[in-house]
């Protein structure tokens with residue numbers, strides 16, 4: 001399948017899987033805006049051309065937050081895309097503090113493609129915390145989120161200086 005067709009298929013698949021989900025911002029935006037924002041940062045801001053990485057970014061929350069399985073992604077999008085999504089998927093059977101600790105611990109060992117998706121995810125999440133934070137997040141929680149995201153990203157630097165610079169610019173807006 002050609003690259004454009006693969007990406008359209010990924011957008012269509014993710015939109016369908018996330019169709020009943022909303023983001024945690026005040027206006028409860030459609031969830032799909034988030035994976036699309038990752039793809040925008042990767043391709044339009046950082047110039048990432050790797051279609052497997054772009055497709056994985058669009059699909060990155062389908063396993064963690066919907067009924068999608070890694071096997072399903074492998075069947076539909078191939079091993080490379082499914083592998084990246086699996087790498088950035090938290091184990092939801094673990095308590096949240098443990099999941100957050102493991103993200104910091106695992107960051108240095110991610111594949112280059114998964115590092116790019118992780119960078120884009122954290123860039124988008126920091127911007128969301130600044131621009132449209134969840135209504136019930138007090139200042140301390142927003143600041144703690146920034147610090148944790150920074151700890152994750154500090155563990156994977158060296159993969160894409162341009163994207164890391166975009167992360168640093170987002171971090172500079174820490175509340």
Ligand code: ZN
Nearest residue numbers: 034060061121
């Ligand atoms: Zn995400």
